[in-house]
Amino acid sequence: MSAELNLDRAKELGVWLHDRTNGLALPKDDRARIGAAALYLAQEHHDAIIVLIGARLYGSAFALARLLLETYVRGVWLLNFASDIQLQNYMKGECPKFYMLLEAIGNSPETGGEWLKGIKEKNWDQFNELTHGGAAQVVRRITEEGIESAYPEEEQSRLLEFSGEVAIRVAAELFAIAGNELLLEELCRYDTWYS
Secondary structure (H helix, E strand, C coil): CCHHHHHHHHHHHHHHHHHHHCCCCCCCCHHHHHHHHHHHHHHHHHHHHHHHHHCCCHHHHHHHHHHHHHHHHHHHHHHHCCCHHHHHHHHCCCCCCHHHHHHHHCCCCCCCHHHHHHHHHHHHHHHHHHHCCCHHHHHCCECCCCECCCCCHHHHHHHHHHHHHHHHHHHHHHHHHHCCHHHHHHHHHHHHHHC
16 A cells, blocks of 8 residues: 555544544543553654654654554553552653563453564564664665655555554553443444554
């Protein structure tokens, strides 16, 4: 699928998600509020990737891939796996290392851990390069004509697909904590885009 078509789909998904998550009634306990806040931040990273690709600011869009994944993982961990003490410590700025969060989530399909493990194994080194201005970013700026942004459309499409997949998982978590089965069912329509 072309990057342009993927961008249109991503915009449609983003609008659909915001229409259903803005003002979503969530539980008032600390765990739900803190976890949801992290997930809403992940949703914002998804939005930023869409905006940046639309503006042809590809390097910055790709730099957000790792942040999107990490924020989603933190949200899932906070909601479902952090102890009460870890939740309090998180709010003081203390968070376990990323690999520890993944270990806590586990590898089962039910927790999403199986998907997370696959994403990390396939992409982590590249995500680090893209986030920290490594060779993966620099190489995509050197062309025969000079120094310019030269991110292949296929890579743009993959980034949009990845961010859409994470955004759907974010929405599923938010709808689940809101106890809204109807929205979870509606979300399945978009889930098929990225399977």
